[in-house]
Amino acid sequence: MAKIIVVTSGKGGVGKTTTSASFATGLALRGHKTVVIDFDVGLRNLDLIMGCERRVVFDFVNVITKEANLKQALIKDKRIDNLYVLAASQTRDKDALSQAGVGRVLEELSEDFEYIICDSPAGIEKGALMAMYYADEAVVVTNPEVSSVRDSDRVLGILASKTQRAEKGERVKEHLVLTRYVPSRVAEGEMLSVEDVCEILAIDLLGVIPESEDVLNASNSGVPVVLNEESKPGLAYGDMVDRFLGEDRPHRFLEAEKKGFLNRLLGK
C-alpha cells in the first residue's frame, strides 16, 4: 500500500510545486518508487519543474475519464529510476476531477508505488479538496509572512474536517515546510522566524528552505533543485526528505551568515 501525501498551502505561489518536485525526486533517489501528480488542472506546471513537458501525451484527466490508461499517462523520469510524473490537463478545468475518479486512480497507483505525492493547486476549492481528500499525510508549505501563515492555518482546519481520514475519525499527519526563508531579515526582526511560525501553527517542522536564486535556476533548466547538491535549497530539501524517512537531521541555513571584518573589507 502506498502512502499518499498532499503538498498544500491555501495561498498561491508559496512553493508547493517546487517542494513537490524536490520531495518526490528525493524519495526516488533514496530508492523509493514514487509518483508525483499535478492536481492543478488547467494550469499545469509540475511537468516544467520536472523537465518532462515535452513528453506529456496523456494526463491525469485522461486517466480519470478512461481515455487513457495509467501505463500510457505515467511519464518515467529520464534521470532517476523509480520516479514517475502524472501531468495535469492543460485544456480542462477542475470539474474534470471527480472524487470517485481520483480515488480509483490513486488506488491503482497504490498497488505499484510506495509514495504518491499530490501537488495541490492554490486555494481551498474543488481542486485543492480533491488533492487532499485521500491523503494520509500532508506537507503544508508556508512562507514566513502573515497571509501565508493564516492560509496554512485554514488548510489545517480543512485537513482535519474535509478529508477521508477525517470522515473516518482519523487524522491526516501534518508537516510544516517553511520556504523562502531569509535569515538576515529574520535577524533584523523584519521577517517571522521559524520559531514564530512553529509556535503559531503548532505542527511538526519537516524543513526550512532558504530563499535562493538557485530555485529559479533549477526551474529554468527543468531540474528539481534537490538535485543541485551545491545549493542551499537543494541540501535543505534533501534534509527534509531524510527527516520524512525518519532520519535525524539538524536544521541548517537558519542563521544569517556573519560577515567577518576581513570579508567586509574585501567586499565578500
Added chain:
Amino acid sequence: MDWLKLFRGEERKGSASLAKERLQVIVAHQRHSGRDHPDYFPKLQKDLLRVIRKYVQVNEDAVNIGIERDGELEVLELNITLPEHK
C-alpha cells in the same frame, strides 16, 4: 529615534513581532470558529429555520448558532431574532 536604546544595544522592534502578535489573534479566532466547527452547522441552521417558520415568520438570518467552550464543557448557543411587533 531613541538613540539611548541604540547605544544600550536594545533591539529596535521590527515588524515581525507585530506580524506574530496579529497572527496569534487571527489563528485563535480561526480555530475557534473554523478548525473545530462541526460540519452539520449549516444544515442544523436551515432545519431550525424551517421549524421556527412554522410558527413565526422570521428572516433568513434570524437564526444564529455557535459553540462556546468553557474548559471541557461545550455549549451550543442558539440566538433567534424574532420580528418586531408593530
